[in-house]
Amino acid sequence: MSMAKTEKSAAASAAAPGDTSPNGSAAPELRYNPAEIEARWAERWAAQPDLYAAEPHSSPRPKYYVLEMLPYPSGVLHMGHVRNYSIGDALARYMWMQGYNVLHPMGWDAFGLPAENAALKNNTPPRQWTLQNIAAMKRQMNRVGFSYDWQTEITTCLPDYYRWNQWFFLRMFERGLAYRKKSKVNWCPQCATVLANEQVVNGCCWRHEEQTVEQRDLEQWFLRITNYAQELLDDLAKLEGWPEKVRTMQRNWIGRSEGAEVAFELEDWSAVPEDEEKARKGTAILPPRTVAKGMGTKIAVFTTRIDTIYGATSLQLSPEHPIVRQMCAMNAPLEEAVAALLEQQRKAREAGDVGAIEKHGVFTGHYAFNPFSGERIPVWVGNYILTDYGTGAIMSVPAHDERDYEFAKKYDLEIRVVVLPRRPGDPEGEPMLPFTAEDSLLINSGDFSGQGCQEAQHKMAAFAQEHGFGKPTVTFRLKDWGISRQRYWGTPIPMLYCEKDGIVPVPDSELPVLLPGNIEITQQGGSPLARVPDFVNATCPKCGGPARRETDTMDTFVDSSWYFYRYCDPRNDRAPFDSEKIAYWFPIDQYIGGVEHAILHLIYSRFWTKVMRDLGLVRNDEPVERQFAQGMVIRNGAKMSKSKGNVVSPDEMIAHYGADATRMYSLFAAPPDRDLDWQEDGVAGISRFLARVYRFLMKHGGRGSEARAAHGSAPAQVSAATQALQRKLHQTIRKITQEYAGRWHFNTCIAAVMELVNTLTAAEPQIAAGEVPDAVLADVLRSLTLLLAPFAPYLAFELWEHLGQTGNLLRAPWPKFDEALAKEDQIEIPVQINGKLRAVICVDADAGEDAVRDSALASEKIAAALAGKEVVRLILVPRKLINIVVR
RNA sequence: GCCCGGAUGGCGAAACUGGCAGACGCAGCGGACUUAAAAUCCGCAGAUCCGAAAGGGUUGUGGGGGUUCGAAUCCCCCUCCGGGCACCA
Numbered sequence: 001m002s003m004a005k006t007e008k009s010a011a012a013s014a015a016a017p018g019d020t021s022p023n024g025s026a027a028p029e030l031r032y033n034p035a036e037i038e039a040r041w042a043e044r045w046a047a048q049p050d051l052y053a054a055e056p057h058s059s060p061r062p063k064y065y066v067l068e069m070l071p072y073p074s075g076v077l078h079m080g081h082v083r084n085y086s087i088g089d090a091l092a093r094y095m096w097m098q099g100y101n102v103l104h105p106m107g108w109d110a111f112g113l114p115a116e117n118a119a120l121k122n123n124t125p126p127r128q129w130t131l132q133n134i135a136a137m138k139r140q141m142n143r144v145g146f147s148y149d150w151q152t153e154i155t156t157c158l159p160d161y162y163r164w165n166q167w168f169f170l171r172m173f174e175r176g177l178a179y180r181k182k183s184k185v186n187w188c189p190q191c192a193t194v195l196a197n198e199q200v201v202n203g204c205c206w207r208h209e210e211q212t213v214e215q216r217d218l219e220q221w222f223l224r225i226t227n228y229a230q231e232l233l234d235d236l237a238k239l240e241g242w243p244e245k246v247r248t249m250q251r252n253w254i255g256r257s258e259g260a261e262v263a264f265e266l267e268d269w270s271a272v273p274e275d276e277e278k279a280r281k282g283t284a285i286l287p288p289r290t291v292a293k294g295m296g297t298k299i300a301v302f303t304t305r306i307d308t309i310y311g312a313t314s315l316q317l318s319p320e321h322p323i324v325r326q327m328c329a330m331n332a333p334l335e336e337a338v339a340a341l342l343e344q345q346r347k348a349r350e351a352g353d354v355g356a357i358e359k360h361g362v363f364t365g366h367y368a369f370n371p372f373s374g375e376r377i378p379v380w381v382g383n384y385i386l387t388d389y390g391t392g393a394i395m396s397v398p399a400h401d402e403r404d405y406e407f408a409k410k411y412d413l414e415i416r417v418v419v420l421p422r423r424p425g426d427p428e429g430e431p432m433l434p435f436t437a438e439d440s441l442l443i444n445s446g447d448f449s450g451q452g453c454q455e456a457q458h459k460m461a462a463f464a465q466e467h468g469f470g471k472p473t474v475t476f477r478l479k480d481w482g483i484s485r486q487r488y489w490g491t492p493i494p495m496l497y498c499e500k501d502g503i504v505p506v507p508d509s510e511l512p513v514l515l516p517g518n519i520e521i522t523q524q525g526g527s528p529l530a531r532v533p534d535f536v537n538a539t540c541p542k543c544g545g546p547a548r549r550e551t552d553t554m555d556t557f558v559d560s561s562w563y564f565y566r567y568c569d570p571r572n573d574r575a576p577f578d579s580e581k582i583a584y585w586f587p588i589d590q591y592i593g594g595v596e597h598a599i600l601h602l603i604y605s606r607f608w609t610k611v612m613r614d615l616g617l618v619r620n621d622e623p624v625e626r627q628f629a630q631g632m633v634i635r636n637g638a639k640m641s642k643s644k645g646n647v648v649s650p651d652e653m654i655a656h657y658g659a660d661a662t663r664m665y666s667l668f669a670a671p672p673d674r675d676l677d678w679q680e681d682g683v684a685g686i687s688r689f690l691a692r693v694y695r696f697l698m699k700h701g702g703r704g705s706e707a708r709a710a711h712g713s714a715p716a717q718v719s720a721a722t723q724a725l726q727r728k729l730h731q732t733i734r735k736i737t738q739e740y741a742g743r744w745h746f747n748t749c750i751a752a753v754m755e756l757v758n759t760l761t762a763a764e765p766q767i768a769a770g771e772v773p774d775a776v777l778a779d780v781l782r783s784l785t786l787l788l789a790p791f792a793p794y795l796a797f798e799l800w801e802h803l804g805q806t807g808n809l810l811r812a813p814w815p816k817f818d819e820a821l822a823k824e825d826q827i828e829i830p831v832q833i834n835g836k837l838r839a840v841i842c843v844d845a846d847a848g849e850d851a852v853r854d855s856a857l858a859s860e861k862i863a864a865a866l867a868g869k870e871v872v873r874l875i876l877v878p879r880k881l882i883n884i885v886v887r
Numbered sequence: 888g889c890c891c892g893g894a895u896g897g898c899g900a901a902a903c904u905g906g907c908a909g910a911c912g913c914a915g916c917g918g919a920c921u922u923a924a925a926a927u928c929c930g931c932a933g934a935u936c937c938g939a940a941a942g943g944g945u946u947g948u949g950g951g952g953g954u955u956c957g958a959a960u961c962c963c964c965c966u967c968c969g970g971g972c973a974c975c976a
Contacts, residue, residue: 245891245971252890252972259976303976316976357974382974389975396976402888403974477975595970668912669899674892675969677899681913688927689912695927738903748901751911758911761928830907835957837907875956881906885956 030698032691034658038794042142051810052092052149054103057584061101065585066092067564069593069601070107070154074114075133077140079633079640079666079678080594082650086663087630087672087744088592089146090790094740096147097786097814103585105567106141106148108134110157111556113191113207115489116528119521126489127517130157140650144659145793147810152570156559157489161566163512164576165558166494168608170505171615173495177224180503184388185482187216192526193486194220215346221493221552222480225607229254229476232606241626243673246598253599255477259304260461261391262470264315264368266297266323267376299323299368299379302390302475305400305438306464307456310445311418312395313408314378315368316361318385319345321392327364337362341383359384359407370395371469372460373446382407390475398434405434418444419453481604483555488519488528490553498540498547507541513549527551560601561608564588564623582618587625595629602627628744631675633666640678648678660792661687667746667791686750690795693757693788697799700767701781703774721766722776728759729780730822733815736787746791753787760784778803783815831856832883838865849876856882 045051055061068088071081092104108130115126122129134155141148154161172178186195188205195205195213205211225232233254236247299315317324319341328335341360348357361382368379384403385394398408398415408415420443421435438453448456464470484493492513494506506513516535519528529535529551540547562576568585569577593601602624609623632639635646653662665683670676718726736749760780766772782803789796789809800809824845829852831839839861843852853876856862862884869886876882 248891249971255972255975257975301976305976359974384974384976386975394976401976403976406974475975477972598971671900674900679899679913682899685912692927743903745901745903747899748903748911751901754911828907832906832957835906835955840907873956875906877906881957883906883956 030695032687032694034660034687034690034794035655037798038143038145038659041794041797042145045145046142049151052104052147053151054149055101057581059101061099063103063585064095064100064590065103065588066095066590067103067105067567067588067592069591069597070109070560070563071137072112072114073108073110073130073133073137075136077137077144077650079648079650082144082663083633083666083672083676084592084594084630085141085144085146086666086791087628087746088590089663089793090667090746091590091592091740091744092147093790093793093810094814096810097789097812099813103152103567104147104149105152105154105564106146106150107154107563107567108137108156109556109560109563110134110155111162111490111553111559113193113487113489116487116521125517126521127157130489131155143654144650144663147793152567154563154566154570156556156563159512159514160571160573161563162491162515162559164562164566165491165554166506166511166513167508167576168562168611169554169558170494170508170511172223172611173505175615177227177611178221179224180219180221182217182219183222183482184215185218185220186213187218188213191487194218194482194484213349215349218484220482220484221495221550222482223607225481225604226476226478228607228610229256229478230474231610232478232603235606235622238622239624239627242624243595243627243629246595246602246627246629249598250603253478253603257304257475257477259302259473259475260306260457260464260470261300261302261473262306262309262371262395262464263298263300264371264377264395265469266299266379267367267369297323298469299393300391301393301395302473303395305397305453305457306460306470307438307442307445307448307451307453308397308400308418309370309372309395309460310442310448311397311399311416312370312377313398313414313416314380314396316380316382316385316394316396316404316407317364318387318392319381319383320387321381321385324364324381327366331365334362334364338381341381344383357384359403359410361407361411371464371467378413380411388479389477400434400436402434402436416444418442481555481607483558484552485555486527487553488515488521490556491515491558492529492535493550493552493554495550496538496540496547497550498543498545500545501540501542501547504540504542504547510541515553527553529553557600557604561604562612564591564605565612565618576617579617579619582620586618586620587623590626590628591624592628592630594632598629628673630672631670633676633678635678637677648680653680653683657683657687658690658794660794661690664690664750664791668750669747671743671745671747673744689754689757690792692761693784694795694799696757696761696764697781697785697802700777701799701802702804703777718773718776719766719771721763722772725759725763725772725780726776726821727824728756729783730817730819732756732787733783733817734819734822737814737817750791753784753791756784756787785809786812786815827879829856829879830881831859831862832881833862833865834885835883838862845879849878852876852878852882856884 057063066088068084088104092102095102110130115130118124118129119126138150156162169178186200187193188195188208188211190208190211191205194216200213205213233251233256236251239247299317301315303309319338324338328338341362344357344360359382361380364379364381366379367376369376380396384407385392396404396407396413397418398404398413399417400419405415407413415433417433417435419435420441421432422440440453442448442451442453442456445456448460451459458472461470461472465472492515494511494513496504496506498504516529516532519532521528529549536549536551538547538549539545565577565582565586568581572578605623609618610621612618613621634640635648638644638646640647650662661683665686666676668686669679669682732752732755735752739745739749763772767777781799782805785796785799785803786809788799789812797809800812805812826842827845828840828842830837831841839856839859841852841855841859843855847855853874857866866884866886871884872887873885874882875885
């Protein structure tokens with residue numbers, strides 16, 4: 001039989017993947033047909049529900065919990081999902097092969113607004129719409145071949161999940177961690193609901209980028225995340241396996257500021273305001289401690305620069321400060337002016353640039369006393385003073401704060417320097433105001449003059465505390481988490497309102513509070529549940545009288561704050577989970593998702609874990625050991641979106657090139673933490689590569705498998721081709737194994753596999769000539785299949801079987817590399833003269849320095865280049881290079 | 888304004904600790920096979936200059952300076968792009 005001829009005709013007839021043109025002369029065994037292979041394996045995998053199941057927590061294997069962020073079931077898988085899950089899947093498969101007991105679950109973040117919008121649009125009930133989408137996306141995920149254990153699947157919109165949201169809420173309520181208060185809330189008219197601070201982006205709704213968020217006063221439920229602000233901040237230091245970027249973002253979000261609170265006493269209410277012009281300048285120093293003139297009303301300010309308090313020349317209050325309200329009540333012109341300031345604030349917020357608001361203010365006509373100096377200073381209202389940070393009031397120190405300086409210039413307020421406007425050692429000169437640096441000395445500051453700023457900060461705060469008008473304090477930017485949503489498709493908040501007993505929690509025995517099924521979704525504002533009498537009308541568990549149910553539902557971020565615990569015990573109907581199972585699986589070893597969740601989801605999750613720990617449910621302080629933020633998938637330089645028309649559908653890619661090529665390209669095109677520019681030609685390239693591998697194994701795999709029995713009895717004398725092949729194999733295994741342990745640069749792993757295949761195909765003549773022992777060939781092909789398995793599982797399973805392997809590929813041990821076999825025996829050493837490459841010499845890998853030097857100097861090119869030059873110095877870096885410095 | 892990233896051929900990228908810049912792939916060019924095309928296989932390939940060629944020179948990692956025998960990599964300054972925060976007192 002003419003082997004060459006067979007090969008030729010087969011190669012000639014190999015069709016492109018997706019090429020549907022009939023080709024009668026095809027040799028089917030040599031043609032890579034991903035559609036056929038993948039369909040066959042998908043069917044086989046589907047028939048094995050335990051294929052990806054984790055072993056119980058009694059397993060002797062070390063555990064590994066790898067998790068990808070659960071998706072919202074929009075109905076279509078997009079490329080970002082494919083990339084995210086391909087990373088997790090490669091890792092899960094690798095860890096299985098490394099012998100770990102792997103938990104690799106998937107679920108659905110299934111509550112949320114789109115279901116209600118879809119209901120309005122298509123007249124489909126949210127539940128039905130959501131469950132249909134889940135089915136569709138699950139089908140797509142299985143088509144890609146992700147290794148999820150569907151037996152642990154969770155769906156947050158089903159009562160067996162959300163009842164535990166309610167249960168947790170009740171536990172928090174019992175501990176005062178859930179409370180109700182009236183507050184100004186962010187309201188999105190399009191969503192017709194409240195948004196958390198975290199969901200407001202540039203003053204607009206996170207879902208409706210064009211929609212300005214309004215402010216409304218509503219009674220809302222809050223979770224006291226601020227109780228954990230300090231711990232959330234402190235524990236960031238422990239999260240060494242998290243991207244620095246994510247930790248920084250959280251640190252900024254928590255926004256801890258150390259400073260002091262100081263109370264300024266208001267001058268007697270009844271004092272007649274002087275005329276405004278005079279008032280502005282009214283900073284005449286009164287005798288110290290003229291508190292007799294005070295009236296007992298105090299205005300607390302928060303400052304990080306108490307050391308500059310002798311330079312305070314006015315107080316600035318937020319337009320919404322309670323005292324301002326009182327002042328306005330007896331002063332109509334002031335009320336009008338304050339209303340104007342409020343309006344400016346509102347407009348700025350709606351324009352999304354609170355930071356750029358033009359500063360305006362108004363003098364209230366009142367004065368307050370500086371508790372340190374006793375000085376009488378005017379009280380103003382400023383539109384740049386935030387209501388909900390600190391105390392909503394500040395002391396204005398124009399000389400040492402940029403904002404205060406700007407304001408004082410505009411309104412001609414006194415600017416008094418109390419910090420030497422230069423550092424020790426700086427040349428004297430005109431002060432550059434405002435001077436905000438803290439590494440200087442106080443002046444004009446009573447007994448504190450001459451002290452360093454930072455020293456004075458501590459001493460002055462302590463002084464204030466001793467004398468009862470202040471104290472050191474810490475302020476956080478983080479605010480409590482408002483979770484009430486005036487929506488239907490969410491977890492009902494398990495609370496009742498009884499006329500007699502007030503706010504009453506639903507007893508545990510009555511959980512879950514079920515979301516009613518038949519409800520008409522309309523565009524009216526307010527909670528849809530309020531329009532369902534059967535839902536609203538309830539009985540008070542305390543008095544048995546009539547009660548009204550809470551009709552708001554929970555923010556969906558509640559659902560995703562603890563879902564990963566439920567995967568460990570998904571069907572438990574007595575508790576959210578068995579704590580022993582959690583103790584085994586937690587913390588999550590590796591969490592993978594988009595950086596867009598760096599703040600919201602990841603901070604809520606950390607908070608929830610700490611609450612659960614304090615409830616005695618879990619022992620871990622943090623949910624996630626290592627976090628990975630993958631880059632976005634973009635195309636033509638922009639994020640994929642319908643409006644830009646640059647969306648690539650995974651379905652189309654898979655139909656054309658196969659799932660293996662699609663997911664492998666998503667790992668090859670860029671390192672996983674960087675943005676990935678999708679180029680379809682690249683997918684075609686991967687597909688070609690897989691076809692090469694397939695063809696090679698179809699041709700030579702059989703021979704290798706027959707020789708398995710002879711494995712280990714390789715001849716003592718190996719050919720150069722054999723040695724080169726083995727060397728490349730072991731270098732590749734080493735490289736890839738190191739990447740998994742380190743940076744996860746799967747792009748270079750795949751490149752390494754390509755190089756291995758290039759080496760293999762280059763050696764094809766020698767292999768065909770029998771110069772490579774079958775045992776070696778079998779080892780190479782077997783290892784190649786294993787290396788490929790995490791990236792292209794369908795093809796790997798197919799090849800595994802073709803190689804005659806009978807064990808489960810998923811649990812086949814990851815190949816081990818042998819340093820001795822990976823070692824090069826000859827290495828190339830670049831030789832530079834004055835840092836410029838002049839020659840490359842080839843030496844024995846273990847040649848001594850003298851031998852290498854001699855060899856370099858003996859090189860013709862080097863000898864020629866050195867002629868007539870004086871060698872000043874010779875640098876030899878073993879195994880790296882030689883640099884000869886000449887004159 | 889502040890805090891993170893990033894910038895390397897025509898393109899995606901590689902070079903992990905300062906040591907041959909451009910691995911691997913895409914697109915391209917040349918060749919083999921073919922009646923032809925596709926597919927496949929082999930080869931070339933940063934730019935520029937000299938040379939018929941073999942080969943060689945110069946230059947080159949956003950820009951400018953510096954440290955070093957040697958810099959994509961370290962230091963200083965600047966530009967541009969992406970992201971986060973933003974009157975947080």
